[in-house]
Amino acid sequence: MSALFPVTVVGSWPRPKWLLDALRKKREGKISEEEFQAIADEAVLIAIKYQEDAGVDIISDGEQRRDNFYSFVADKIEGIELKTVAEFMDFAEDKSAFEALLRKLDVPAFAIRSPIVTNYIHKRIPLALNEAKFLKEHTNKKIKVALPGPYLLTRSSWIKGISDKYYKKKEDLAEEFSKILREEIILLRDAGVDFVQLDEPVLMEVLYGPELSVQTFMCAALTAKENPRDELSFAVDILNKTVQGITGVKLGVHICRGNWSKSEEAQLKGDYYPLLPFLLDMKVNQYVLEFATKRAGSIDVFKDYPTEKELGLGVVNPKTDEIERPEDIISLVKKALNYFRPEQIYLNPDCGFGTFAESPVNTPKISFLKLKSISKAASVLRKEYS
Amino acid sequence: MATVVNGIKLEDFNALHEELKRNAEFVSKIHKWNARIRWAGSGFNFTSYVRNHKFTISEPSDIGGADSGPSAHELILTALGACYSTGFIYNATKRNIQIKNFEVAIEGEIDDILVFFGLSDKGHPGYKKIVVKAYVEADADEKTIKEIWEAAVKGSPVGNTLQRGVEIVPQVSLVRK
Amino acid sequence: MGKVINGLDIESLSSLLDEARKNKELVQKISKWYARVRWAGTGFTFNSYVRNHSFTISEPSELGGPDKGPNAVEYVISALGACYLTGFILNATKRGVNIKNLEIALEGEIDNILVFLGISNEGHPGYRKVIAKAYVEADCDEKTLKEIWEETVRTSPVGNTLARNVEIVPQLSLIK
Numbered sequence: 084m085s086a087l088f089p090v091t092v093v094g095s096w097p098r099p100k101w102l103l104d105a106l107r108k109k110r111e112g113k114i115s116e117e118e119f120q121a122i123a124d125e126a127v128l129i130a131i132k133y134q135e136d137a138g139v140d141i142i143s144d145g146e147q148r149r150d151n152f153y154s155f156v157a158d159k160i161e162g163i164e165l166k167t168v169a170e171f172m173d174f175a176e177d178k179s180a181f182e183a184l185l186r187k188l189d190v191p192a193f194a195i196r197s198p199i200v201t202n203y204i205h206k207r208i209p210l211a212l213n214e215a216k217f218l219k220e221h222t223n224k225k226i227k228v229a230l231p232g233p234y235l236l237t238r239s240s241w242i243k244g245i246s247d248k249y250y251k252k253k254e255d256l257a258e259e260f261s262k263i264l265r266e267e268i269i270l271l272r273d274a275g276v277d278f279v280q281l282d283e284p285v286l287m288e289v290l291y292g293p294e295l296s297v298q299t300f301m302c303a304a305l306t307a308k309e310n311p312r313d314e315l316s317f318a319v320d321i322l323n324k325t326v327q328g329i330t331g332v333k334l335g336v337h338i339c340r341g342n343w344s345k346s347e348e349a350q351l352k353g354d355y356y357p358l359l360p361f362l363l364d365m366k367v368n369q370y371v372l373e374f375a376t377k378r379a380g381s382i383d384v385f386k387d388y389p390t391e392k393e394l395g396l397g398v399v400n401p402k403t404d405e406i407e408r409p410e411d412i413i414s415l416v417k418k419a420l421n422y423f424r425p426e427q428i429y430l431n432p433d434c435g436f437g438t439f440a441e442s443p444v445n446t447p448k449i450s451f452l453k454l455k456s457i458s459k460a461a462s463v464l465r466k467e468y469s
Numbered sequence: 470m471a472t473v474v475n476g477i478k479l480e481d482f483n484a485l486h487e488e489l490k491r492n493a494e495f496v497s498k499i500h501k502w503n504a505r506i507r508w509a510g511s512g513f514n515f516t517s518y519v520r521n522h523k524f525t526i527s528e529p530s531d532i533g534g535a536d537s538g539p540s541a542h543e544l545i546l547t548a549l550g551a552c553y554s555t556g557f558i559y560n561a562t563k564r565n566i567q568i569k570n571f572e573v574a575i576e577g578e579i580d581d582i583l584v585f586f587g588l589s590d591k592g593h594p595g596y597k598k599i600v601v602k603a604y605v606e607a608d609a610d611e612k613t614i615k616e617i618w619e620a621a622v623k624g625s626p627v628g629n630t631l632q633r634g635v636e637i638v639p640q641v642s643l644v645r646k
Numbered sequence: 647m648g649k650v651i652n653g654l655d656i657e658s659l660s661s662l663l664d665e666a667r668k669n670k671e672l673v674q675k676i677s678k679w680y681a682r683v684r685w686a687g688t689g690f691t692f693n694s695y696v697r698n699h700s701f702t703i704s705e706p707s708e709l710g711g712p713d714k715g716p717n718a719v720e721y722v723i724s725a726l727g728a729c730y731l732t733g734f735i736l737n738a739t740k741r742g743v744n745i746k747n748l749e750i751a752l753e754g755e756i757d758n759i760l761v762f763l764g765i766s767n768e769g770h771p772g773y774r775k776v777i778a779k780a781y782v783e784a785d786c787d788e789k790t791l792k793e794i795w796e797e798t799v800r801t802s803p804v805g806n807t808l809a810r811n812v813e814i815v816p817q818l819s820l821i822k
């Protein structure tokens with residue numbers, strides 16, 4: 084059996100400036116896809132090196148090729164276009180939610196893009212297979228690939244007045260995304276990926292967004308009037324349909340409270356308690372959750388919901404500048420051990436370090452030191468619990 | 470073919486400019502602007518008529534309105550933002566600068582809203598401060614864009630109205646049919 | 647539902663006033679207002695977004711616009727008129743006065759529009775004077791009417807904004 088308390092990441096790594104320049108040039112058509120990928124290869128190698136040096140056991144490619152964790156699919160799936168908020172503002176059912184968000188981010192509507200379904204969708208090229216192959220070729224570590232979850236994709240890209248011409252209800256679109264993602268997970272498994280993580284951050288927004296009036300573009304596209312219970316059940320159903328019966332690869336779901344700015348106040352707040360009954364219905368192996376930030380509440384929420392699933396325990400906050408000490412990480416793990424056995428626990432940061440290409444939440448240096456702190460804690464814990 | 474900048478034919482633009490320099494009658498005509506607002510007959514709902522245009526003004530539901538349109542104090546912010554925008558496009562076109570995107574976000578802060586409700590007489594119920602944030606995308610250097618923006622701000626009819634203390638003449642008459 | 651005057655439920659109106667008296671958070675919320683205006687991409691046409699409302703601002707054809715909506719200076723006097731009417735309905739309802747008809751005609755006079763056009767430096771391009779003429783049909787005496795009107799004018803947010811010097815903070819950012 085492999086070592087206890089494997090150290091892993093949630094996905095993204097801060098991108099170098101020259102990569103951001105290349106990303107912009109690609110978008111403007113000034114460099115070709117091939118030229119961009121060659122530049123991104125270099126960035127991925129750097130991200131790999133950082134993670135290996137920090138002692139991470141299951142590494143990612145830092146999502147260096149993506150503009151963010153979900154809108155990159157617009158390049159891969161036909162029928163989805165990256166549209167600026169300015170282009171679809173008139174169709175948004177809850178314009179005031181967009182306004183609040185633009186104001187918070189201090190950006191104009193024309194500078195923010197979101198993937199919108201503007202036709203029938205079908206996969207043009209695999210979503211993340213090339214990322215996985217390159218990563219696999221350049222490391223001996225186990226590898227993890229994150230994909231946007233089916234609920235996130237549906238919720239962010241279906242807009243009434245634009246998308247309903249092709250998919251009358253968002254449920255119809257969800258079926259299509261589910262098929263595409265399922266196919267992709269199988270491709271990734273066959274390419275030797277050890278861990279596939281589905282990102283579903285909007286689930287927290289469904290629970291806490293409307294009441295705190297904090298929303299993201301991923302949620303504002305739809306009216307906030309949906310009943311949270313119905314939405315969560317729908318999210319669970321569509322996720323289960325996506326992963327049903329797939330074996331031979333570890334499947335995780337990552338749920339956090341936002342990672343689009345360094346400001347803690349700008350993110351959602353509230354514990355996982357109301358989500359747990361739904362979470363435990365998800366047919367995945369691991370829940371990748373935040374527990375380093377105070378906004379996530381206590382891990383004692385598991386008291387009422389014991390589970391045999393694995394926990395990807397968030398032990399460092401990617402948004403803060405101070406480096407968590409191994410002692411702090413160890414004491415957080417010990418709290419988790421009240422509800423989980425040692426072999427159920429993986430250690431990771433709360434979220435990625437560069438979820439959105441243009442606004443990473445930390446520098447490579449601090450991100451590296453945080454990962455290093457996790458692996459130090461892991462080696463102490465391994466001695467104690469093996 | 471005529472040169473078009475920012476969707477405006479330069480030929481027409483220049484002709485209008487010349488006309489304004491010479492035609493005093495035309496200029497005095499565009500000094501006066503009118504509007505008429507009617508109460509819709511129930512609650513805080515009003516219809517405004519401006520030349521051939523018609524629109525609804527209301528109050529948000531948390532102030533007891535039907536929220537069938539923006540409110541009066543939101544329209545003031547809009548008017549200021551639109552005026553700066555108009556001035557920006559005007560001054561950019563004058564300098565032959567093509568604008569790709571232009572957007573303003575406006576935020577106004579009332580001094581003491583309770584005065585409006587008759588619950589306070591400490592401050593005043595008007596705006597004390599309005600922040601207007603412009604975002605521009607254009608193939609021009611920062612200096613030129615700044616120049617255009619400054620000309621727009623300086624020459625803004627609505628901006629000047631708000632900053633100078635206008636004389637308002639309120640009149641009321643009871644009409645019996 | 648309680649007694650209704652001018653289409654407003656008296657009970658909910660007075661509980662709103664009570665709430666405004668006590669609830670600091672509500673007061674803070676209704677002291678800040680926002681709008682966003684976007685250039686439509688061609689000529690003098692702009693779209694404004696205010697909460698869940700959107701509308702068009704344009705210029706008359708004689709000023710080189712497509713006349714798709716009122717222009718900014720027309721919105722200013724509309725806002726003043728609507729603000730007076732809002733206050734009038736509030737203050738009449740507070741006194742239990744039923745209004746049958748209410749209408750206001752506004753006329754604004756620009757000091758020197760040539761400053762906007764960059765053709766002149768004399769004077770300023772803003773309104774110098776705005777006349778707001780209200781017409782009321784209601785079952786009440788002149789004295790009460792005058793009282794309602796005076797309170798309305800005195801407590802008008804837009805009226806006070808226009809009659810005083812507002813601090814305007816213009817900020818610019820170039821997006822690449």
Ligand SMILES: [Zn+2]
Pocket residue numbers: 093284337338339340341342433434435
């Ligand atoms: Zn996350």
